[in-house]
Amino acid sequence: MSLCPRRKVELWLKGFLSCTYSWVKLEDINKVFCFNKTPITEDTFFRYQFLNRVHPVVIRHCTELPCNFPITPVMVKGNVFRADYKILEGVPATSSTSLRFTHLVCANPSPQPSCVSPLPPAAQPVPRPRQPHLLPSDSEWDWILAKTWVLYADVLVYEAVSHLLLTHLVNKAFALATLRQQPMCHSLFKVRAGLVHRVLNSPGRGLLEGGAGSGIERTKVLMAKGMSCLSYASLCFPDDIQECEVDCIPNYYYRDDGLKIWSAIEHFVSGIVRHYYRSDAHILADCELQAWADETFREGFLGNEVSGRGHVNPDIAKLIKYLTMWIYCCSAQYATLNNGQYELGAWMPKFPASMRNLPLQSNGTTSLESYLDTIPEVNSTRVAIYSLWVLCCEPGDSRSLGTYPDEHFTEEEPKRVIAAFQGRLAQISQEIQERNKSLPIPYHYLDPHQIENNTSI
Numbered sequence: 230m231s232l233c234p235r236r237k238v239e240l241w242l243k244g245f246l247s248c249t250y251s252w253v254k255l256e257d258i259n260k261v262f263c264f265n266k267t268p269i270t271e272d273t274f275f276r277y278q279f280l281n282r283v284h285p286v287v288i289r290h291c292t293e294l295p296c297n298f299p300i301t302p303v304m305v306k307g308n309v310f311r312a313d314y315k316i317l318e319g320v321p322a323t324s325s326t327s328l329r330f331t332h333l334v335c336a337n338p339s340p341q342p343s344c345v346s347p348l349p350p351a352a353q354p355v356p357r358p359r360q361p362h363l364l365p366s367d368s369e370w371d372w373i374l375a376k377t378w379v380l381y382a383d384v385l386v387y388e389a390v391s392h393l394l395l396t397h398l399v400n401k402a403f404a405l406a407t408l409r410q411q412p413m414c415h416s417l418f419k420v421r422a423g424l425v426h427r428v429l430n431s432p433g434r435g436l437l438e439g440g441a442g443s444g445i446e447r448t449k450v451l452m453a454k455g456m457s458c459l460s461y462a463s464l465c466f467p468d469d470i471q472e473c474e475v476d477c478i479p480n481y482y483y484r485d486d487g488l489k490i491w492s493a494i495e496h497f498v499s500g501i502v503r504h505y506y507r508s509d510a511h512i513l514a515d516c517e518l519q520a521w522a523d524e525t526f527r528e529g530f531l532g533n534e535v536s537g538r539g540h541v542n543p544d545i546a547k548l549i550k551y552l553t554m555w556i557y558c559c560s561a562q563y564a565t566l567n568n569g570q571y572e573l574g575a576w577m578p579k580f581p582a583s584m585r586n587l588p589l590q591s592n593g594t595t596s597l598e599s600y601l602d603t604i605p606e607v608n609s610t611r612v613a614i615y616s617l618w619v620l621c622c623e624p625g626d627s628r629s630l631g632t633y634p635d636e637h638f639t640e641e642e643p644k645r646v647i648a649a650f651q652g653r654l655a656q657i658s659q660e661i662q663e664r665n666k667s668l669p670i671p672y673h674y675l676d677p678h679q680i681e682n683n684t685s686i
């Protein structure tokens with residue numbers, strides 16, 4: 230489904246007024262939501278979400294089919310990828326149970342996402358020893374409900390870990406370290422100047438405090454789990470793509486556009502760093518820089534040695550990578566995860582922020598009535614959509630990636646490096662817009678024109 234214009238939000242909210250606690254019939258949902266059909270099928274869009282929508286960071290190459298899945302290699306042709314929400318194990322996801330879902334995504338090497346093969350998710354409420362597995366060939370409502378549960382698991386991880394923790398909060402730790410450890414005249418302070426105040430003033434709550442999200446307590450548990458396994462490599466986009474073995478998956482525009490932008494940022498950072506630091510010794514002698522690097526490790530990574538210490542006592546190459554990581558995470562990665570929230574979430578079944586009842590206990594038991602009784606109830610849907618709508622509104626003080634209007638850099642070389650950076654971003658933007666002309670669903674979240682210089686709300 231694609232989104233109708235924002236002004237229709239008002240009509241949607243009016244539509245809610247005539248609804249009661251639960252959805253009585255399908256028409257109730259259609260009455261509230263205004264949407265247009267996308268040119269691809271429902272199942273194709275479901276799989277497409279894992280590649281190029283608001284949370285494209287979960288899939289991993291699946292080299293071996295899970296032994297408990299009723300699937301054989303013959304059933305899934307082409308590349309198989311896996312979305313495993315194991316981080317949810319032990320986290321109360323509903324009032325009565327924790328959940329662990331695994332969803333297999335299969336992608337054939339075809340030019341269009343509409344050719345991606347049908348794929349089964351498996352709904353696995355923990356700790357039941359025998360789990361039902363759902364396939365597209367199961368009954369219509371079983372299959373629809375299974376997909377909705379997987380999307381719910383995805384929303385939980387998305388909001389607490391990928392969005393709030395790994396963009397907003399990590400960035401805040403870096404911003405604070407910058408303010409504490411670097412004077413305003415420091416060259417690297419200038420790279421992020423004018424931006425840190427905005428980071429510190431932004432709430433970064435998404436749905437979490439909107440009353441419809443995963444709940445504050447659950448969010449804390451999920452963030453703690455996310456923090457314990459956070460690695461420096463996972464924040465470095467090219468390293469993460471390699472680690473997840475998703476470099477060969479076709480039609481993965483998030484990866485294609487992200488790699489271009491990472492490279493552009495790296496080139497820009499390299500120009501600035503090499504202008505101010507002529508040798509590794511010069512970096513080691515910069516006490517303010519060393520203090521900043523130490524604090525970002527201590528506060529941003531909680532001093533966790535397991536995260537990797539590539540950023541401590543940096544030489545020129547390490548410093549360039551470390552700064553590139555920071556800028557990428559709070560600009561491009563943030564745009565990836567933040568900008569599509571309303572576009573997707575306004576159609577609640579694609580972005581369920583809460584679920585009622587238990588997941589499927591056995592195959593063949595779902596009806597339309599039980600489905601309507603399980604998806605988010607009317608009121609929490611209203612709050613979720615309203616929160617998303619507010620969050621997607623332009624804050625009014627945004628600056629796009631590569632914008633440095635405050636004239637912090639007065640020397641010729643940094644000015645030249647910035648101009649080259651802006652030129653490369655414009656070129657990437659043009660390439661993305663050209664590519665999108667031939668796509669059934671354009672992927673524009675990483676168009677540099679739509680990437681802010683920093684995390685906002």
Ligand SMILES: [Fe+2]
Nearest residue numbers: 433567685686
């Ligand atoms: Fe956000």
